[in-house]
Amino acid sequence: MLKILSGKQVKTLDAAHIEFNGITSLDLMEKAALAFVAWWKTIPLNDALQIHIFCGAGNNGGDGFAIARLLHQSGRVVAVFKCFDELAKMSPEAFSNMEKLPSEIQQKVWSEFDPDSDGILIDAFLGVGFSGRLRSEAVEVIQRINSFAGKKVSVDIPSGLPSDELLDGPCVEADYTATFAFPKLSLLFPEHSQVTGEMVLLDIGIGDEEYSRFSGSCFFLRENDIAGVHRKFHRFSHKGDFGKILIVAGSKGKMGAAILSCTAALRTGSGLVTSLVAEEERQIVQISVPEAMVTFSLPQDLSKFDAIAIGPGIGVGRNAELLATIFKNYTNPIVLDADAITILSQNPELLALVPKGSILTPHLTEFDRILGKTENHQDRLAKASEFCQKWNLNLLIKGANSVICLADGRHIFNSSGTQFMATGGAGDVLTGMLTSFLGQGYSEERAMICGVFQHGLAGEIAGRKKRRGTIASDIIEAIPDTFVELGIS
Ligand SMILES: NC(=O)C1=CN([C@@H]2O[C@H](COP(=O)(O)OP(=O)(O)OC[C@H]3O[C@@H](n4cnc5c(N)ncnc54)[C@H](O)[C@@H]3O)[C@@H](O)[C@H]2O)[C@@H](O)CC1
Ligand SMILES: Nc1ncnc2c1ncn2[C@@H]1O[C@H](COP(=O)(O)OP(=O)(O)O)[C@@H](O)[C@H]1O
């Protein structure tokens, strides 16, 4: 899995990669610029002929000069705006790439830029080398960039955004950020969505193994991480191998939650799914999900279930007792979602009873309910580590780039998903998927890795056709396609 390094570690990573591969830092910068231009050709902005590139004096600016040359070579009209006054301040690589600019490319000073121009702006002013508070001229450069009405694309990171910290000052407000090698931590914070725009990760040939010598507890989960984590089943596998699970979900007026979780679990591969619901609500489950069995009281022997989920749509009324009974009679990890999380926050004495290794899946409001009010993602992640270690539990903080927080302190950021999943019931689907993988014999970590990634991928597949019209049932429909896309039988 790709490790997320700090901004300060980038120089050492680059230097080690350069030495190991016998290349120069200019070669690496060229790879970065080539990756950027290859991606550029795939986006809608590609048609724009007039491109304004703001270049700083460091290597981020160096990328900008190289990108200018490559875009010019592919027929675009490019103008470069220099954001520094002295050549002496330039990094050798930036200087070298500036020298390579063909004479047809106009070179101007940033203050000559007319924000009413047509076209697209590329922000290669400041990258991960930015630190401290912005100097006053840098603030003016950023203001000028932001006064441009057209689309803005940031190279590596929006200029002014610190790589690992919260934004605390002016920053380029990008429509796209194309980041190199690994996503900088701050690009994954929801409070920065206004400045990062769409994020894309560009490969510049640094292998995952090259990160292993760096310390760090944050990781980025990508498609190629998934296949190796899955269990293999064989032609004699029977439904018992695929797990028997119990889903405690739904209540009067919220039976959809039970239906969505159970169907998602079946579509994820569960062998046998039992749904615990009130007797008067049985028909809707039996008609909507005939493959699921229904029970009306908590079975005496819970150990016959390979996994249990509790929470979606159960209501917070009288269920604290039910939670306590399950916790006392079941030793395997449980998936706790939605109302179960709220009940835990109202009855904190129950926390000590939750089976070790259980998975709590709060969205941001539920997170604050159970862990206390948080101001931002940095604060949230720190609190999550403390909570998971203290109780030996796992948290899945849901949202864009959902974060798997493990009891050993690791944080794994998901890369799949789309805003089209911001629709009622999408979380119930995830609960069903996580429980299904646990029931199929996956460890909590593996169940979360496969569950969260494939849930996001299913959302992407559904969203490709249905865009903002995507509903939770469409995500369920797409779960089998995720096995096909990932080559998993
Ligand atoms: N060979 C390499 O090292 C590679 C570097 N890459 C690029 O290089 C970037 C990092 O380059 P650098 O380390 O040179 O750093 P940057 O170019 O990100 O930043 C250094 C520049 O920022 C200015 N700066 C720093 N703090 C400031 C402040 N508070 N106010 C105003 N200006 C400030 C410095 O004066 C300097 O001009 C990455 O973000 C990436 O874009 C990529 O080309 C990949 C390869
Ligand atoms: N903008 C987004 N990008 C990616 N995933 C998203 C986005 N919005 C929501 N999701 C995903 O959809 C699910 C929503 O869950 P939740 O908030 O519990 O919804 P509900 O309670 O309606 O089921 C989560 O898994 C979340 O990660």
Ligand SMILES: [K+]
């Ligand atoms: K930048």
